[in-house]
Amino acid sequence: MHASASSRAKRFIDIVGALVGLGITAIIAIPVAIASCISDPGGIFYSQIRCGYKGKPFRIWKFRSMVRDADQKKHLVQNQASGFIFKNENDPRITRIGRFLRRTSLDELPQFWNVLKGDMSLVGTRPPTPDEVARYNPHHWRRLDVKPGLTGEWQVNGRSTVKNFEDIVDMDLQYQDKWSVTYDLQLILKTILVVVKGSGAC
Structure with missing residues (x-):
């Protein structure tokens, strides 16, 4: 078991952060x-x-x-990423308001509920879909030794520009x-700066 999975301090930060985040989400939702x-x-x-x-x-x-x-309609859109992820910078399925939500990362706010429930953490790995996990090679499974996060290394070091x-x-x-x-x-602090700057957003 990875140390982060049993850390009480990490869980405490998750709960406090999730409660604050859900308050912001409630205001933004309208x-x-x-x-x-x-x-x-x-x-x-x-x-x-x-998959968590x-x-x-x-x-x-x-x-x-x-x-x-x-x-x-996913099968109609070209995958511009390499490997077991799906990305398209100009995905035609994204709505006008959706592009704004993604650019500002506001679309992610409801995930604070997942953090509060314990399915996710504020910081962790990118949460994969079951079809991605079904194709994993043995070394890929190590990603799942920690909880998936609302943010993490890949979000602060490229976000949507990381396509491999x-x-x-x-x-x-x-x-x-x-x-x-x-x-x-x-x-968490780096994520706030990245979101404010809009760096690497979809």
């Missing part, structure tokens, strides 16, 4: 709901099954940034090697 209805009528939230600690599946939540039937899955794996494993509560706090 204007996001109005803008979303104007841009593309439908639900404000989007959920998807992801040791591969345990959980339902992740985001503000919806794509058209309602985006999952059914093996690079993401390397960053995730570097995080595990460097981990400490202090390092988590450093990554």
Whole structure:
């Protein structure tokens, strides 16, 4: 077991951060709901099954940034990434308000609920989808030795500009090697700076 998975200090920071984050989410939700209805009528939230600690599946939540039937249209969009991830900088399924939400990372705010529940941490690895995990090679499974995070190494060192899955794996494993509560706090501060600057956002 990785030390971060049983750290009480890390869990305490997660709970405090999640409560603050959910307060911000509640305030943001109203204007996001109005803008979303104007841009593309439908639900404000989007959920998807992801794999967490040791591969345990959980339902992740985001503000919806794509058209309602985006999952059914995924096969129509070219994957610009390499490996077991899917990325397209100009994905036509993204709505007008969705591009703003992604650029500002506001679409991620509902994940504070996942952090509060314990499915995720404020800082960790990128949460993969079950179809990605199904194709993992043995060394990829090490990514799942820690909880997935709302932010992490790959988010502060490139975010959407990182398009090679093996690079993401390397960053995730570097995080595990460097981990400490202090390092988590450093990554949280770096994330705030990256989001404010809009660096590497979709």
